[in-house]
Amino acid sequence: MTNAASDEDGGPETSPAHPTLSATVIPGPIIVGAGPSGLATAASLHLLSIPSVIIERSDGIAHLWRHQSYDRLSLHLPKQFCELPHLHFPSHHPNYPSKSDFVSYLVSYAHHFGLRPLFQCAATAARFDETDSLWHVAAARRWPEGREQVVEFVSPWLVVATGENAEPVVPEMKGREAFKGGVLHSSEYKNGVDCKGKRVLVVGCGNSGMEMCLDLCEYGAMPFLSVRSGVHVLPRELLGISTFRLAMKLLKWLPVRLVDKILVLLARMVIGDTGKYGLKRPKIGPLELKNATGKTPVLDVGAFNLIKKGSIKIVSEVESLTRNGAKFADGREMAFDSVIFATGYRSNVAHWLKANNKKFRLLHSLQDCDFFSDDGKPKYPFPNGWKGENGLYCVGFTGRGLLGASIDAEKVALDIADRWKNL
Numbered sequence: 001m002t003n004a005a006s007d008e009d010g011g012p013e014t015s016p017a018h019p020t021l022s023a024t025v026i027p028g029p030i031i032v033g034a035g036p037s038g039l040a041t042a043a044s045l046h047l048l049s050i051p052s053v054i055i056e057r058s059d060g061i062a063h064l065w066r067h068q069s070y071d072r073l074s075l076h077l078p079k080q081f082c083e084l085p086h087l088h089f090p091s092h093h094p095n096y097p098s099k100s101d102f103v104s105y106l107v108s109y110a111h112h113f114g115l116r117p118l119f120q121c122a123a124t125a126a127r128f129d130e131t132d133s134l135w136h137v138a139a140a141r142r143w144p145e146g147r148e149q150v151v152e153f154v155s156p157w158l159v160v161a162t163g164e165n166a167e168p169v170v171p172e173m174k175g176r177e178a179f180k181g182g183v184l185h186s187s188e189y190k191n192g193v194d195c196k197g198k199r200v201l202v203v204g205c206g207n208s209g210m211e212m213c214l215d216l217c218e219y220g221a222m223p224f225l226s227v228r229s230g231v232h233v234l235p236r237e238l239l240g241i242s243t244f245r246l247a248m249k250l251l252k253w254l255p256v257r258l259v260d261k262i263l264v265l266l267a268r269m270v271i272g273d274t275g276k277y278g279l280k281r282p283k284i285g286p287l288e289l290k291n292a293t294g295k296t297p298v299l300d301v302g303a304f305n306l307i308k309k310g311s312i313k314i315v316s317e318v319e320s321l322t323r324n325g326a327k328f329a330d331g332r333e334m335a336f337d338s339v340i341f342a343t344g345y346r347s348n349v350a351h352w353l354k355a356n357n358k359k360f361r362l363l364h365s366l367q368d369c370d371f372f373s374d375d376g377k378p379k380y381p382f383p384n385g386w387k388g389e390n391g392l393y394c395v396g397f398t399g400r401g402l403l404g405a406s407i408d409a410e411k412v413a414l415d416i417a418d419r420w421k422n423l
C-alpha cells in the first residue's frame with residue numbers, strides 16, 4: 001500500500017516545531033484534495049515508487065462529481081481528452097462519458113493504483129516552517145463515530161490539488177432576503193423534477209447555466225437565462241467531430257487566432273448568429289479567451305436551439321431581487337418561482353495556505369508568497385504554474401480542465417522523484 005499516512009502504520013511521530021500538536025510525519029508528499037488532480041498526482045508518484053498521503057475534506061473521492069453536479073452532466077470533451085495519466089477509460093464507455101461513467105472511472109483509477117485518501121480530513125492551515133524546512137498542514141479530521149480532531153501532517157512536499165472549483169460563487173444581490181422563492185447554486189441543482197410549470201431564473205450563461213436551462217425545459221419548466229456579458233457558444237460537435245478535437249487538430253498547424261476564426265465561422269454556419277438571440281460573442285476568440293482568462297466557451301448540447309425557439313428566454317443582468325421575482329438592468333421586472341445561480345466557482349487556497357494569506361503573513365512576519373494570487377490561483381499561467389518554492393506544487397489550476405490537470409500531475413511527480421533520489 002503506497003498511499004496511507006504513517007499514523008495508520010506505525011503511530012505518529014511528534015514534530016519538534018509544534019510540541020503541543022501531535023504531528024504525523026509523511027514519508028512522501030502531502031496531497032490536499034482527492035479529485036482528479038490529487039488522484040492523478042498520487043498515481044503518477046506511485047508509479048515512480050514514491051508514497052504519498054492524500055487528505056480530502058469529503059467522504060469519498062471526486063466530491064465535485066459525486067455531490068456537486070446535476071444528474072444529466074456528461075463530459076463535453078471526448079474521453080481521450082479527459083482521462084488521467086497511465087489508465088485509459090474502459091472501451092465500453094461512450095465517447096462523452098456520463099457523470100456516473102466518469103465517477104466509476106475515477107473509483108477504478110484509485111483502486112488500480114492503491115490510492116487510499118484520508119477522508120473527512122480538511123486542510124485548514126498550511127505553512128512552510130523555515131526552521132525545519134518542512135510543510136506543516138493542519139487539518140480538521142472527523143472520525144466515523146463523529147469525533148473531530150485537529151491533526152497535523154508534516155512533509156518536505158505539499159501538493160495543492162483542491163481545484164479551481166472548490167467553492168461555489170453566489171454574488172451578493174440586492175433584495176435577496178426579500179425574495180420569497182427558492183434560491184440555489186448550480187452545484188446544488190440535480191434536475192428539474194420539482195419545477196414543472198414554474199418560472200425559473202437562471203443567472204449566468206456558462207456551461208452550467210445553459211445546460212440547466214435545457215434540463216428545466218425538458219422537465220416542463222419555464223427557464224429565463226440572465227446574461228451579463230458576452231459568451232462564445234460552440235456546438236459540441238462541428239462537421240461530425242468533437243469541436244474540441246477539431247480545435248486540437250487545427251492548433252497543430254495554425255495559430256490560435258486563426259483557429260478561433262475558423263471555429264466561430266463554422267459555429268455560425270451550424271447554429272447561426274448567437275448575438276441575434278442575446279448571446280453576444282466576446283471580441284477575443286473562444287480558445288484565446290480560455291487561455292487568457294480560463295473562461296470556458298459553452299459547448300452546446302441543445303440549449304441554444306431552445307433559445308432560438310423561445311423556450312428558454314434570455315433576460316439582461318439582474319439589478320436586484322424583489323419579493324416576487326427580479327428587476328433587470330434594462331428596467332424590466334418579472335415574477336419568478338425560484339432563482340438558480342450558475343455563477344461559477346472559486347479556489348479556496350487563500351483560506352488555508354497561510355503563506356498566501358496576507359493577514360497571516362503580516363501577523364507572523366512571514367515572507368511574501370509569490371506563487372498564488374489573491375484569487376487562490378497560481379500567478380504564472382500554464383505551463384508554468386505547477387511548481388512553487390520549497391517543495392510547493394500545484395495541480396489542476398491551469399484553466400484547462402482535466403487535460404491540464406493530467407499534464408501538471410505528471411510534471412509534479414517527475415520533479416518530486418528527482419528530489420526524492422537526491423535526499
Ligand SMILES: Cc1cc2nc3c(=O)[nH]c(=O)nc-3n(C[C@H](O)[C@H](O)[C@H](O)COP(=O)(O)OP(=O)(O)OC[C@H]3O[C@@H](n4cnc5c(N)ncnc54)[C@H](O)[C@@H]3O)c2cc1C
Pocket residue numbers: 032033034035036037038055056057058061062063064065069073074075076077081082121122123124161162163164165166208348352395396397400401402403405
Ligand atoms: C460541472 C462541471 C463539469 C466539468 N466538466 C469538465 C469536463 O467535461 N472536462 C474537463 O476537462 N473539465 C471539466 N470540469 C472542470 C473541472 O474542474 C475538472 O473536471 C476537475 O473536476 C478538476 O479536478 P480537480 O481535482 O482539480 O478539482 P476537484 O474535482 O474540484 O477536486 C478537488 C478536491 O479537493 C477537495 N478539497 C477542497 N478543499 C479542500 C481542503 N481544504 N482540504 C481537503 N480537501 C479539499 C474537494 O472536496 C475535492 O474533492 C468541470 C467542472 C464542473 C464544475
Ligand SMILES: NC(=O)C1=CN([C@@H]2O[C@H](COP(=O)(O)OP(=O)(O)OC[C@H]3O[C@@H](n4cnc5c(N)ncnc54)[C@H](OP(=O)(O)O)[C@@H]3O)[C@@H](O)[C@H]2O)C=CC1
Pocket residue numbers: 073074075076077165171186203204205206207208209211228229230231295296317318342343344345
Ligand atoms: N459538461 C461539462 O463539461 C461542463 C463543464 N462545466 C465547467 O465547469 C466550470 C464552471 O462552469 P459554470 O458553473 O458554468 O461557471 P462559469 O464560471 O463558466 O460561468 C459563470 C457565469 O456566471 C456569470 N456570472 C458570474 N458572476 C455573476 C454575477 N455577479 N452576476 C451575473 N452573472 C454572473 C458569468 O458571467 P460573466 O461572463 O459576465 O462573468 C458566467 O456567465 C467551467 O469550466 C465549465 O466549462 C460546467 C458544466 C458542464
Ligand SMILES: O=C(O)C(=O)Cc1c[nH]c2ccccc12
Pocket residue numbers: 076077244287290296297299399400401402
Ligand atoms: O469544461 C471545462 O471546464 C474545461 O476546462 C474543458 C476545456 C479545456 N479546454 C477547453 C477549451 C474549450 C472548451 C472546453 C475546454
